[in-house]
Structure formats: C-alpha cells, structure tokens
Amino acid sequence: MWWGDPATADGEPPWFDGLAESTVGCTTTSHEWPLSFPRMMEAILDLHHFPFVHAAFARGAGPRLDPYRAVLDGDVIHVEGRLRTESGTGPSQDFRTRVRFPAVMLSETKVPVIVLGAPIDERRVWLHLRFYPRPGVSPLAGRIYSWSLKWAEEILIFPADKRVLLSTEPALSGEDANVLVHADGAIALWYKLAARAFDAAQGAGASAETGAGAEPGARASAGSSA
Numbered sequence: 166m167w168w169g170d171p172a173t174a175d176g177e178p179p180w181f182d183g184l185a186e187s188t189v190g191c192t193t194t195s196h197e198w199p200l201s202f203p204r205m206m207e208a209i210l211d212l213h214h215f216p217f218v219h220a221a222f223a224r225g226a227g228p229r230l231d232p233y234r235a236v237l238d239g240d241v242i243h244v245e246g247r248l249r250t251e252s253g254t255g256p257s258q259d260f261r262t263r264v265r266f267p268a269v270m271l272s273e274t275k276v277p278v279i280v281l282g283a284p285i286d287e288r289r290v291w292l293h294l295r296f297y298p299r300p301g302v303s304p305l306a307g308r309i310y311s312w313s314l315k316w317a318e319e320i321l322i323f324p325a326d327k328r329v330l331l332s333t334e335p336a337l338s339g340e341d342a343n344v345l346v347h348a349d350g351a352i353a354l355w356y357k358l359a360a361r362a363f364d365a366a367q368g369a370g371a372s373a374e375t376g377a378g379a380e381p382g383a384r385a386s387a388g389s390s391a
C-alpha cells in the first residue's frame with residue numbers, strides 16, 4: 166500500500182523472510198483509525214499496556230515486564246518480554262515480536278499475526294491484520310481459529326485500545342512528545358530508525374535540489390517523518 170505519489174513508490178513492500186507464503190486458513194481485516202502514524206507505532210510496540218488496558222483478557226499476564234529486551238538488527242526491531250507478577254511466582258505470559266521498519270509487525274507469541282500500518286494523513290492511519298491458523302489442524306479448523314482471533318481482536322481488544330489511544334495527549338506524537346522508560350525500548354528504537362530515514366530523505370532531497378547534502382542539524386521531529 167502506498168498513499169504517496171505513485172511515481173515515487175519503488176521496491177518491494179517490507180516483509181519477513183521465512184514466513185509462510187500460503188494464506189490458506191488465514192483471516193484478514195483492515196481498519197482506518199483517527200490516529201497519527203507515530204502514535205499507532207507506539208501502540209504496536211508497547212507490550213506493557215496489555216495487563217492494564219486489557220486486564221479482563223490478560224490471563225497470566227502480570228503487571229511486571231521483566232525480562233524485557235529490544236534490539237535492532239538492520240531495519241528490524243526484535244522485542245521479547247515476559248509479563249509476570251511482582252513476586253515472579255504464579256502465571257506469566259511471554260511475548261515475542263518483530264517490527265520491520267517502518268510498520269510491518271510480526272507477533273510470534275502463539276500463532277503468527279501480522280499487523281501492517283500506513284499513514285493516510287497526519288491524523289489517520291490504515292491498519293491491516295492477518296491472523297494465521299493454528300498449525301497442524303484441518304483447513305476448516307484453522308480458518309475457524311484465525312477467524313476467532315480476528316473476532317476477539319475487533320470486539321474485545323480494539324475498543325479498549327481506542328479508548329486509550331484516542332484520548333492520549335498530544336494527539337500528534339513524536340520523539341519529543343514522550344518520556345520513555347525501560348519498557349519503551351522498542352519505541353525508542355523505532356524513533357531512531359525514523360530519524361535515520363528522515364535524515365536520509367532530507368539528504369536525498371537536498372542532493373536532488375542543489376547537488377549537495379543536507380545541512381547538519383536540519384532534521385525535524387521524527388514524529389512527522391514516519
């Protein structure tokens with residue numbers, strides 16, 4: 166999906182190597198949300214909100230995110246974490262996701278789930294989700310499984326996310342709009358990649374116009390560049 170000038174669209178959409186080519190048994194859904202693109206990416210990369218925003222469905226996911234690890238490998242952010250109780254005893258929930266910059270997220274917690282995002286304008290984003298079937302079951306059972314995940318996401322999860330995200334200030338986010346903590350390591354890495362992409366775009370634009378590179382320090386907020 167490309168919302169910009171068709172003449173400037175090049176290359177293949179970002180994707181993950183090794184992900185099943187077949188979409189048999191998958192269920193997809195697309196949505197348009199009144200959110201800024203950086204805010205949507207913050208939400209996608211925020212593992213820690215789950216036991217607070219989705220408490221009714223956070224079976225086994227405690228409020229303490231520990232251990233937590235977010236690392237960069239090229240343009241891919243790898244995130245792993247465990248939501249556990251304060252004491253470390255009792256149930257816990259492990260999470261593992263990857264985000265290929267700018268906005269292809271692969272969750273590998275139970276079955277693969279792909280979340281794609283694209284900015285429509287400054288205050289609207291397009292979301293596309295693909296739920297994969299549980300492996301080792303019949304095509305029909307797989308389809309029912311992936312459909313049930315989609316249903317749960319849209320009916321039970323999205324409304325709670327929207328209540329928080331659409332009331333968060335400032336509505337237009339950016340790297341200067343947040344006070345990031347340890348659990349936001351993946352968000353910090355995303356802004357790092359956004360800043361890098363913005364600098365590259367600025368440099369390419371300046372080179373095209375003047376034949377020279379961009380002025381040092383010309384980078385604006387990465388939040389408006391994603």
Ligand SMILES: [Fe+2]
Pocket residue numbers: 214215218219322326
């Ligand atoms: Fe959520």
